[in-house]
Amino acid sequence: MKPHTFLLSAIALILALSAVSCSKTSQSDAEMNACIDSIMAKMTLDEKLGQLNLPAAGDIVTGKASQSNIGRLIAEGKAGGVFNVKGVEKIKELQRIAVEESRLGIPLIFGMDVIHGYETVFPIPLALSCSWDTAAIRRSARIAATEASACGICWTFSPMVDICRDPRWGRMAEGSGEDPFLGAAIARVMVEGYQGDGLKKNDEIMACVKHFALYGAAEAGRDYNTVDMSRQRMFNDYFAPYKAGADAGAGSFMTSFNLVDGIPATANRWLVTDVLRGMWNFDGFVVTDYASIAEMRQHGIGDLKVSSAMALAAGTDMDMVADGFSGTLAQSLEEGNIDMGQIDTAVRRVLEAKYKLGLFADPYKYIDAKREQTEVYTEANRTEARRIATETFVLLKNEGNILPLRKGGRIAVVGPLADTRANMPGTWSVAAVPEKYKTVVEGIRDAVGPRGTVTYAKGSNLYADPALEAAVTVFGRQMRDPRSEEALRAEAVALARSCDVVIAAMGEASESSGEAASRTDISLPDTQKKLLEALLATGKPVVMLNFSGRANVMTWESAQVPAILNVWFGGSEAADAIADVVFGDVSPSGKLTITMPRSVGQIPIYYSQLNTGRPKNNDAQFEKYLSGYIDSPNSPLYPFGYGLSYTTFSYSDFALSAHDMKSGDTVTASVRVTNTGSREADEIVQLYIRDIEASTSRPLKELKGFRRIHLKPGENATVEFPVTVDLLKHYNYELEYVAEPGEFSIMIGPDSRTLRSATITLH
Ligand code: BGC
Secondary structure, eight states, X not given: OOHHHHHHHHHHHXXXXXXXGGSOOOOOHHHHHHHHHHHHHHOXXXXXXXXXXXXXXXXXXXXXXXXXXXXHHHHTTOOSEEESOOOHHHHHHHHHIIIIISSSOOOOEEEEOBSSBSSSBOOOHHHHHTTTOHHHHHHHHHHHHHHHHHXXXXXXXXXXXXXXXXXXXXXXGGSOOSOHHHHHHHHHHHHHXXXXXXXXXXXXXXXEEEEETTGGGOGGGOTTOOOOOOHHHIIIIISHHHHHHHHXXXXXXXXXXXXXXXXXXXXXXXXXXXXXXXXXXXXXXXXXXXXXXXXXXXXXXXXXXXXXXXXXXXXXXXXXSSXXXXXXXXXXXXXXXXXXXXXXXXXXXXXXXXXXXXXXTOTTTTOOHHHHHHXXXXXXXXXXXXXXXXXXXXXXXXXXXXXXXXSOEEEEEESTTTTOSTTSSOSSBTTOOGGGSOXXXXXXXXXXXXXXXXXXXXXXXXXXXXXXXXXXXXXTOOOOOOSOHHHHHHHHHXXXXXXXXXXXXXEOOGGGSSTTOOOSOOBOOHHHHHHHHHHHHTTSOEEEEEEOSSOOBOHHHHHHOSEEEEOOOOOTTHHHHHHHHHTTSSOOOOOOSSOBOSXXXXXXOOSSOOOOSSOOSOTTSOOTTSSSOSSSOSSOSBOTTOOBOSSOEEEEEEEESOSEEOTTOEEEEEEEEEEOSSSOEEEEEEEEEEESSOSSOOOSOEEEEEEEEEEOTTOEEEEEEEEEGGGGOEEOTTOOEEOOSEEEEEEEESSSSSOEEEEEEEO
């Protein structure tokens, strides 16, 4: 070490240690402020801007940290954190550079897209939402936090809470579906699951609610596209999950790529400051999405300097990848376009996050090579992932009770998704280790054991067109078979003929959904449909497993195939979970959290629609001058909340404890649910409300409660929902959250289509 380098390091250490108030783990505001004041007093402008800079991992992913560009940046105090670096050794080295080599020794924050698990991968978020099991979802986030933190990660870019009503958008896979009430409930438990008991322990990590806001409403379902909607719709239909994340104490928020009211979210002051911080009292920090500031040039807002100043002024604190804050804010300051107070506010928020994470007290709090060995992909975590995966599958059809299958006989497993390991975890599984996961064939084979034979033929590629297939099998997920589609099909048909039953694993590949994976045609690709047709023509019973990251158009399949189980992407343990359900060890219980359309032409389609002035009388028929289509009913193929079981449930004794209520009252809505079939199973009971007359038009129904119950054959339970005045509220034209006097209809049932109702009058 050169003498002057040594001297600098020594000074850095002394300075770091001199910040005595920072060594405490206490979370009192006074101590935190004292700590941050003492650090900020020493910071140069460059060092302040460094804290606002979140560069990509870049060359560190493959190279040695100290020799990487990012290593140099950190040593110069020009990075506040790093993201998507996997492995505790690499992270430790980066933290060492920050603490020992940068002048002030400020620790880094390490982020990652831990979206639905780490090495133990849970089902994709859309699937998780179909479990409606908030306790299990909380546990999934807790486990994800434990595993990620065991590998040095202290900040996850999750939960993704964007409401989406357009299944062309590939990122529907990453969210909780179309409904704000359910979405808010899930946002809340995910934040709680990640952050645990307030970030005190070393397995509790900071959540980042994203993408703020409205990213799921991109026009035409095309990723990154324009969003334009009324503020009333934002507040009533899209904002609840973000607000729930803030209310749950999320430490950070990420802005979205899209425009909100014509201004990119990242630089939208109304959104970031007035709504998020002002109305919702969010006190964490706001990071941009990947290079969002740089993209403002394309949006026609201005160059990097203009965009960066505008983003900071809007209340955005940290710049992911664009180098806009670190590269241009000094000049903007000099030119008087921003002031030092704005920079200081952002720096303070970033430092507060580090303080709350306990990084000043111990920069290595999350760095423990032993934990990486013992706490990741454990038996216990895998068991939980397998169990929750079984809850996420949605049984769409089961004609003649083909399912569950018997563990025996000759079973043919076919289809492009039947024998691919890499496609099991689903999109955004950054830390996944596919080599460790089973394929569908392996899961089925292990379940059947010596009792029967399980044979496999691929049957078709994903798409006949190799270019389309290449687009959805990126990141090492290739699975192309060079044989012709005819040859593949012939082989599978011959196999099917020699077997008793066919399991067809079909649908989308992992990267058919997720970021930049929009589709205009969301039905099964032709070559897979031809395979299905040929399999059906053998006369053998066919069970279709639909792999999917969105709502698909399955009108043809639903008419032709006797049994369809929507398995989404079930995570690292999906293969065993699929076997659990296919063979009836567990009865399916998932219910759709998105509406399944009959055709792309019905999109956007969602259950909580407003009425028109000309509603149809008969959905099955075209009626001139009424609101409908010449060539299609308005109703979807499968409604929101729908899903079958291996048993049957009856609903009876629906009652309200009162039919009038005034402010402060609670009315109880109840229903008796009986398991009328022969298997024990879970049922998800749903409560919907309609505000029949209001100062603005209100939806025909909105989810306002749900319960997941377990019933043995013959058993019944009375499910009660408290209907409070709060549940009757909405945002009016002035954006006030109000319950307006008048009639409300209260509805309960097994899905959004099959409901019994009664009315309440609010006085
Ligand atoms: C995505 C975010 C993600 C970020 C960092 C972006 O492209 O939109 O959801 O958190 O990358 O990986």
